[in-house]
Amino acid sequence: MFASVLFQVIMNILLLGSGGRECALAWKLSQSSHLHNLWIAPGNAGTAQYGSNVAIPENDFEAIRQLVIDNDINMIVVGPEAPLAAGIVDFFKKEPAISHIGIIGPSEHGAMLESSKDFAKGFMLRNNIPTAGYKTFTIADIPAAHDFIDSMHPPYVLKADGLAQGKGVVICDNADEAKQTLAEMLKNKKFGKASERVVIEEFLRGIELSIFVLTDGVNYLLLPAAKDYKRIGDDDTGLNTGGMGAVSPVNFADEVFMKKVEERILKPTILGIQKENIDYKGFIFFGLMNCNGDPYVIEYNVRLGDPETEAIIPRIENDFVEMFQKTLSGKLHEARIEISEKYAVTVILASGGYPGDYEKGFEINGFEKIKEALIFHAGTKKSDAGSILTNGGRVMAVTALGETLELCREYVYNEIEKIHFQGVYYRKDIGKDLLHFQPLE
Numbered sequence: 036m037f038a039s040v041l042f043q044v045i046m047n048i049l050l051l052g053s054g055g056r057e058c059a060l061a062w063k064l065s066q067s068s069h070l071h072n073l074w075i076a077p078g079n080a081g082t083a084q085y086g087s088n089v090a091i092p093e094n095d096f097e098a099i100r101q102l103v104i105d106n107d108i109n110m111i112v113v114g115p116e117a118p119l120a121a122g123i124v125d126f127f128k129k130e131p132a133i134s135h136i137g138i139i140g141p142s143e144h145g146a147m148l149e150s151s152k153d154f155a156k157g158f159m160l161r162n163n164i165p166t167a168g169y170k171t172f173t174i175a176d177i178p179a180a181h182d183f184i185d186s187m188h189p190p191y192v193l194k195a196d197g198l199a200q201g202k203g204v205v206i207c208d209n210a211d212e213a214k215q216t217l218a219e220m221l222k223n224k225k226f227g228k229a230s231e232r233v234v235i236e237e238f239l240r241g242i243e244l245s246i247f248v249l250t251d252g253v254n255y256l257l258l259p260a261a262k263d264y265k266r267i268g269d270d271d272t273g274l275n276t277g278g279m280g281a282v283s284p285v286n287f288a289d290e291v292f293m294k295k296v297e298e299r300i301l302k303p304t305i306l307g308i309q310k311e312n313i314d315y316k317g318f319i320f321f322g323l324m325n326c327n328g329d330p331y332v333i334e335y336n337v338r339l340g341d342p343e344t345e346a347i348i349p350r351i352e353n354d355f356v357e358m359f360q361k362t363l364s365g366k367l368h369e370a371r372i373e374i375s376e377k378y379a380v381t382v383i384l385a386s387g388g389y390p391g392d393y394e395k396g397f398e399i400n401g402f403e404k405i406k407e408a409l410i411f412h413a414g415t416k417k418s419d420a421g422s423i424l425t426n427g428g429r430v431m432a433v434t435a436l437g438e439t440l441e442l443c444r445e446y447v448y449n450e451i452e453k454i455h456f457q458g459v460y461y462r463k464d465i466g467k468d469l470l471h472f473q474p475l476e
């Protein structure tokens with residue numbers, strides 16, 4: 036006991052990002068006995084409760100470098116994909132003064148699993164990982180793309196190759212619409228550089244879920260599964276958003292299905308990372324489709340999802356600093372994941388008008404009365420007078436834990452009633468579709 040206290044490593048940690056995901060990560064990191072100081076760049080009004088916000092954009096590597104040196108920071112945890120895709124891991128590795136700093140997140144090469152849909156599809160093909168059939172096209176191959184579309188059955192899935200803030204995927208009901216969308220992407224550069232290449236793939240029918248692992252590049256820990264709700268309206272209607280809610284666990288992801296996920300998807304992915312010499316220490320998000328009990332990969336993300344993070348982190352009982360230390364030292368096989376049996380339901384409170392135009396700067400009241408739920412700030416900021424103001428489309432994530440999905444829904448929706456700001460909007464049906472779900476097969 037004495038020895039373990041004596042040798043306990045205390046860390047200074049920098050967390051990059053500013054959303055609900057980062058607020059949940061900051062909350063969890065702040066509970067660790069291994070944490071000394073926590074910085075969040077740039078953070079939000081919620082993360083400021085758990086550490087010091089620093090007004091540095093998450094992609095300003097020079098400023099981050101200076102912050103790390105000035106404050107003796109030992110570890111960086113990267114929330115969003117942009118700094119990873121821009122090569123923050125490689126930037127730190129290159130410079131002797133900072134090359135020893137551990138970063139939770141993959142190299143630029145590894146981040147291509149998210150930043151290039153074509154790279155991800157090629158990786159899955161090379162490593163025998165089930166995914167929808169596809170071909171990739173550039174502006175030079177439009178006739179071949181038309182032939183490919185004509186050889187397929189509707190609907191057609193067209194994906195901009197690069198990062199497009201969750202807007203780069205278009206599903207078309209008929210071939211003409213698909214060809215027109217293709218022209219918009221390739222010729223009119225609808226998504227800029229991101230749509231210089233377009234992946235066209237088969238449509239998969241099924242029910243979606245998100246699986247997460249933390250990997251040191253060789254070993255991995257399976258984190259709780261989640262289902263997210265992307266559309267703005269109840270019953271999955273209206274425009275796509277960054278995510279309006281999440282539920283964990285996913286009751287149709289039973290043992291039989293999860294065994295298939297591990298054998299057909301998780302293990303081959305980690306092996307592929309090794310075979311292809313990808314430097315990867317961080318989270319992997321697997322967007323999966325359950326097609327009649329068989330899992331297919333829709334996409335990889337190289338970080339945790341938002342709002343799934345706000346539903347899964349409260350269910351993880353491990354010390355995150357310890358888990359990250361083991362990740363960075365390649366000893367994740369020594370860790371065991373401890374997951375609470377409780378359900379979690381997360382509901383996002385959004386600004387009226389989101390995902391279209393919306394106003395910011397409204398005062399948020401009542402959340403201090405919340406007792407039966409966790410609040411993770413997303414788009415918030417503190418006014419000079421000290422009140423909390425709306426500062427984005429997705430304003431707050433409210434998570435309730437409970438013995439059953441029904442109870443979680445009851446708690447979360449009761450608590451949300453207490454929170455007020457002008458124009459507040461949220462979905463009323465998060466988790467409703469899973470209440471009476473009959474497992475597939």
Ligand SMILES: Nc1ncnc2c1ncn2[C@@H]1O[C@H](COP(=O)(O)OP(=O)(O)O)[C@@H](O)[C@H]1O
Pocket residue numbers: 167192194200201202203204236237238239240243322333334
């Ligand atoms: N092959 C597919 N079949 C059916 N639906 C798909 C397919 N690919 C993507 N989708 C749908 O489109 C959404 C967005 O696609 P995804 O590849 O996750 O892109 P991104 O998250 O980068 O926008 C998915 O969550 C899924 O609902």
Ligand SMILES: [Mg+2]
Pocket residue numbers: 322334
């Ligand atoms: Mg996606």
